[in-house]
Amino acid sequence: MPIHPQLTASAFKHPQYFTTLQELDAYNAQAHHPPAPILPYIARSGAAVKSAEGRGKLLVSHDYKGGYTELPNARCYTFNFWSSVDTFIYFSHHRITIPPSSWTIAAHRQGVKMLGVLIFEGGAESDCLRLLLGRTSATAKPTRSSNPELSIPLSNYYAKALAKLAADRGFDGWLLNFECPLAGGVEQTHLTSVWIDMMRAEVKSAVGDHGQVIWYDSVVITGQLAWQDRLNYWNLPFYLSSDSIFTNYTWPITYPALTKKYLSSIPSSLRRNKSPSSIWVGVDVWGRGSHGGGGYGSYKAIEHVAEAEEKGEGLSVALFGQAWTWESEQDKEGWNWERWWSYEKGLWVGPAGSEPPAPPPQITTQQQDNPRRPRCEHGPFRSISSFFPTLPPPNPSLLPFFTSFSPGTGVSWFVNGQKVMQSEGEGGWTDIEKQGSVGDLVWPQPKVIWAEEGEAGGYIEEGEEKPAVRSALEMGDAWLGGSSLRISLDVPPRPHPPSPTENEDEELFRCVRVPINSLALTPGTTYDASMTYKITSNESEYVDLALCIQLDEGDVEVVSDGNDEDQVSASGWMTTRIRFTTPSSSSTATTATAVVEAAAPPTAPADADFLASISLQISYTYTPSTGTSLSLLLGLLSVSQSIQPLPLPLSVPGTGRALPRRVVPRVLFVEFEERGKELRWETGVTFAPLDLHGGIGAGRDPEENPIPAWVLASGKTAYPGFAYFNIYAEAQLPSLRFEGAESAIFIGTSGVDGERDSFGIGEREIETILRLNKSEDGGQKVVRFWVQGITDRGEVLDWADCASVDVAI
Template sequence: MPLRGTQHSPAFQDEAPFFDSLADLDAWSDKAHHTSRGVLPYHPPDDDGGSKGKLLACHDFKGGYYESPSAVTYTFNFWPLCSTFIYFSHHRVTIPPSGWTTTAHRHGTKMLGTLIFEHQESEGDCLRLLFGKLPTSKTGPAESSNDDTVPTSPHYARVLADLARERGFDGYLLNFEYHLRAGGGVGQTRALAAWIALLTAELKTKVGPHAEVIWYDSVVFTGQLRWQDRLNNYNLPFFIPSTGFFTNYTWPPTYPSLTAQYLHSLAPPIRGPKTPRSVYTGIDVWGRGSHGGGGLGCFRALEHITPAGTSTALFGQGWTWESQQDAPGWDWDAWWALERLLWLGPESDETAVVVPPAPLRKGEQECPHGPFKPLRAFFEPRTSPDPARLPFWTAFCPGVGWSWFVRGERVLQTDKGWTDVQKQSSLGDLLWPRPALRWEHGERDEALPVATPTLHFAHGWIGGNSVRVAFTLQGSDAEDAFFRCVWLPVQTLAVTPGVSYDAHVIFKADSGPTADLDIGLVPKLNSTNDTPLDVSAISTAEDLPHGWTKQSVQFTVDSNASLEDRRVSIGLVVGVAAEDPSQPLEFAVVLGQISVHACAPSPPVTIAAPRILWADFQRTPPPEAGAKTTSLGTLSWEIAATFPSVSVSTNIPSVEDPNPIWHLDTSDRWMPAFSYFNIYVHAHSPSGYVGGPEDATFIGTTGLDGKANEIHIGKEVLPKEVLDSEAREVRFYVQGVTDRGEVLAWNRCVFVDAMLR
């Protein structure tokens, strides 16, 4: 949510982002509240990473909720490797921020919240969880009873499932890190295991069959807090009603295989559908008791987990930021370099990565390991959801920036930057750490160019940045070297055979003075099979403002293609014409946007066009005497779809004519959807003159609060010229950006006039 100004009000963020007690949760539940319609629903990926273990990432960054519209901070960018993401904090109930949930779902990743009980002050809530909401009236059993067992109430299972449904996330991590003593311990733990089954059932009913309940290895069946570092009989009662198990991270090297062996020893009725992939073996990236020492040494732990076939839970991956942020000369670029190294490895295979030796824990024998391996080496990347179900669109945004661009124009420049995970999109999974180039039209004897990608914050087509791919091409004396073509892969997608897709790229070419570039958008099949891939140009290259160019193609994978032929790489063929090919060349391609979606139905089906219908502004009531507020009001609007004019024939058809008067698209996704909205403002002049939208000043976007079609307006986002003007009235403009990256023309947007004084 890039916003003008600083020190923004919490009103720009999610309402009730967490709860510190179950009583607070009840107070929320008793009030009327609305579903977060601005959160993208979960869309499963079209593959789950094959037979390898899955990756769960558990976010524990500075206590959580650190994202700011006026500062740059940590973001997670490796969603294709991650099947499940847990937003973790030490509040009783942690709700994932809406922007994080939307971005996870955009990549086919599940997003979980956290229910945690730790320290003595949580003991009362541990019991309340099972007894349910406490009454305010005098109550008791109708007749005396000797039943003194701990009951299991469904109340909080219902409330927590309602919370997940309304905020749009997919389940919970359960972390009980305090002794359970009621009923002799086992009475409370048995009731808790039954409650977990209730929660799992409620979530699968209200959120969907994909919902997850993951138990953290903490208390055992006696109620004592005894981390086991593996799955065994002591924590089995909690694993059975859950969907997954997250082990503690201080395990010795033999434990992952012991976990898998124990799971296989369970009788099928007990094990159910669970496999070793249902167990997430923990690794602490900070290295607190973890085998291998954490950090760049995480691969040492993974070399024991992967052969056992279990999944992996990575805890505290924000280590790359927090452990280095006070180092001299540290900045975002330094963090991004370390982050890429941990996850993707060095840019060159010849680069040796120095990994500190792993400290030996008490009683641990030395365990030899080879050279550094990045996390990606252990997991099969998953593709984003099929663009036929969810349009694929990326502006290569890492979720941070210092500027904001709309159709190539910089409309906002900040000093300290901004963070908005909701704006995050794929960085191009085939670009990093270096793209695997190959010659087009057959192999050549000369070396391939060296391509180096960088996130380019100085220029962008839409959002906060672009990706600049710099090429270095050696000179050649070959007869045909005056024109050489190379394939630059950018993004992997899984598509449906037989379905036609439109693909669009917006880019800039920087050829330098001694070469000309000829660039074309080309999808290619990932497999080596001879499956046909039909590609045709939709239109010629389109010149866009500020030196950008758009190219569009349509492609279809043969309807008889096998599952392995569903993966397609979207990329560019870059042709280089050199004045003197014997000399080395340097040139670059700047990528601003890629979008892929299913083709619109063919005529005579009428296609709807998106627009914004109206806007409204509701002023904030004046504060009470002595109170201060920067809030001005709430700006809201409604979206709509319109159709071309209907041409009705003068010939009245027969009542038996089987041809409908018009043909509408009645598929599930016919209604245009929006990703976010840009907001602009300018003041009415004292004379009453109001300029057009081109005279207005950008003040921000939607995205941080999970609300659809509204945004809080505070004084801090208004430009100085508006605040300093004598005008009592301003005009806000609302500009939509669709889920395909289309910025609506102003004649399809709206304004609203608002009194501020």
């Protein structure tokens, strides 16, 4: 959570991890409030999944300095290339690793599953046995079997407890990592595989059918710790009991093909419908015996996994320790966030255009490729994302798409284009929950498309080069949060003299489209989209920016709702809105007109969705002799299912008075809980007044009117929710009055431990706030706290729709 640099973030209310199974037992035995619910997992569109059929998937296992290193008052590692990822594991070496809610929210926002870790390492043999026996009782004696040939009793206690823990904390399953020998031999390994089967059923019952239990290639069926680096007879029972297997990463280049061949040899009656994509072939970005030596050489290992894909359905990849780009360099002189971002982009998306890749950090001896393995020839460097399809976030009809292009870290905080917080010195903030897409189609370099000739593209000369467009994250100016996306366009002067019929000083009109982010859209559905931008430099006589929705099969006609003109803010930012309707099916025409019907939930199956992109359309003029350039900031991009697609008037007929918005979210009240030292608030929605006599169907016999007096919006996104809340404070003046919310000081945001509707604040923080407000000494001191909501569409509530509470000390 971004927080004022002179304040301290509140503590977590629930354990972040457990070091033993007994700690989990003790926690469950205590009375405690359940954790706040967080953003649930919403699967990506079936159409996106279908488009990637036959290709392997990508799992990322995040192991960074033991985990739980993110700080609200420092810049830390964040992950941003979610569109290539299917599953993300938050890894640590504690017995039970619970992914921080901020990471889970960021993953779910992109349609990615988040897993925790159950790990047993050296000296954990007793806990491995306890896992099977279940919780022991201090008073009751365990039953004993009269048959000595039977195995020890197997309990599903911890299977249920871990499944419940995943459901309570909002993540999607577990990686099981047994890296210590099982002294019970075959009896214990057999029971372990049965326990895994139990756990898999419990996880799917508690979390949902998408819940996952993944086995790490470690212990074999004899109980020995013997990494196999592939699927084979020695680890097969564990694989069949789980959803998938994550192999060790020191495999020779022949193993991916052998693994796939071995899987195909398993009788179909025993295979449990397992496919090659359920085998995650391990690749260690730190090297440590991994083919290619790790780092920027990780692509060499992935190429061998991809070779197996060419011969049918592909194996998947498990990338371990991707934060190598940060951890290996962070203590070196000259290290900063910008240098890391250069390394990170190089690893994931490669260099922009013909630029050479950023020099990779020096690979140490332990990262070298295994010298005992035969070397093989590889082509030039390939980025990680080049091996996997770009998968869009969940359909906006199920989860509104909203991004302010935050990577989850920054140095400032902006609200409606105004800077309300600046970090001190070289500090900054990190909050993964505030992360949005950084634009999954603009890296390493945006694609440029001429607009349709005769539509808006002007006359494009044969062989005319498209303008060069570059992308960058901008931390110095933003609309919301801590950053924006800079798009720069350059049209160089013509290198050749004009033709006899051409005037080199004549103004030429051109129009290009720059895809920003992928989408999946439901057929026959009306959506609202908005874009907030600022032009920072421009050499053209004429520039116009617009939003465009492009289907993979063509364009969607933009349907105006009467409110598509640009709205200018005091800080120079402009907002434009469009409303569009998708064709009723992929077999119909690729353009559509407005659907004048009430909003309805999507009825088409998810695999019938359109794959699309939201693009920036840039129209400009230039003269061939001088060229032109343009630089702009994108501060917000939002797409959501239209709450009310009816073309309602925007003003009261005959008066010119604007009608209130149909649905307005509000903060209803704020209260301060003395015992918990925290602010808590409740939210709701208000509705515009209805006219029963002037609506649809007026003039008919009211009793026989088939049109209802009002139509309720339907679906999961029918009413706006909230992404987060900004918290402000102001001290009472000596005159016993307050200046108002506009004069209050920003002190932080919601979000600690997934608590979206609360904010911890103690007496020390109140004293600091009084000092920041330059409150005078003497008498009772009163601070007024304001809570300002930011909706899941990216709208900041007006102060009239916010609430406050006064706290005295």
